[in-house]
Amino acid sequence: MxxxxxxxxxxxxxxxxxxxxxxxxxxxxxxxxxxxxxxxxxxxxxxxxxxxxxxxxxxxxxxxxxxxxxxxxxxxxxxxxxxxxxxxxxxxxxxxHMARGSLHDALHGGNNTAGAAAALAADSLDAAWRLSFLLGLTRGIQALHGANFVHCDIKSANVLIGDDGRAVLADAGVARRLIADADAAAAATGTRVIGTDGYLDPEYQHTSTLTYKSDV
The missing domain is CATH 3.30.200.20 (Phosphorylase Kinase; domain 1)
Structure with missing residues (x-):
């Protein structure tokens, strides 16, 4: 709830x-x-x-x-x-509101604030920051999976940058909930593949079977 x-x-x-x-x-x-x-x-x-x-x-x-x-x-x-x-x-x-915009905006230009790309460029020179950012993103994904949700649309445009430089996963409009039974791994098979072309898990794209691995 x-x-x-x-x-x-x-x-x-x-x-x-x-x-x-x-x-x-x-x-x-x-x-x-x-x-x-x-x-x-x-x-x-x-x-x-x-x-x-x-x-x-x-x-x-x-x-x-x-x-x-x-x-x-x-x-x-x-x-x-x-x-x-x-x-x-x-x-x-x-x-x-995340004033620094998305990772995509910062890398490619977009509707984020004027200084966001420069700020990200300065941050990304630091290997420790890059590792921390990626670990933060994986923790966000882990939290979704822990609640039995698959995001289904993880891409740079849906990863926002917090004021402190942390990764913030957004836009769960196409997320799906998986319910596992006692004998099988959580999975769901649908008639329509959801997500963004170019970012889809190839196995999910070919089988229409969604699992937690589809987000990785």
Whole structure:
């Protein structure tokens, strides 16, 4: 079950993002946009808003996945979920804002802050930092697996950089839960392979059988 997360209103998040102004846009996915917002309390957050007109059931499923995965596990290497809006057609997820952006942004340029890439470049010269970053990411994955979840979409765009340089795994919209019986390893077979081309586990891609190893 989700942890203690807040239920926001659409009006609260409109105010926080200046009515979802383009100047607040910090990321975009296949069916959602992410905005930087400032709550009435002064807390800076990220607001993921599913785009109207996309598959409503799929969008709702992704929101629920986020709530029941990242929203149910407190871990320093998983993105904290602060709240949500579920007032169809408005579906939104509110998380902690990571000002340094994603690993992908830092490596290739993107919507992160101007100094993030330079900061990462300085950090990455230190072998100890690189090892610490990777260990943090594996601990986040381990925490998900410990709760019987497979992320299904681990890539540099979904690995954020904390203010202290740690890895923070985000975007669990396509995550799946595995339930193992007493005699078999946890696995699930579906009719549709989920994830991002180029990052998929080849074995999962060919067999449609999802296991914890699919995240590695």
């Amino acid at each position: 989700p942890l203690n997360v807040s239920v926001f209103t659409v009006d609260e998040l409109r105010a926080a993002t200046d009515d979802f102004d383009d100047s607040r846009l910090i990321g975009a996915g296949g069916c959602s946009l992410v905005f930087r917002g400032t709550l009435a309390s002064g807390e800076v957050v990220a607001v993921k808003r599913w785009v109207a007109g996309t598959d409503a059931q799929l969008s709702l499923t992704e929101l629920m996945n986020e709530l029941y995965t990242l929203g149910s596990i407190a871990h320093p290497n998983l993105l904290p979920v602060l709240g949500f809006v579920c007032q169809p057609p408005e579906l939104m997820l509110v998380t902690l």
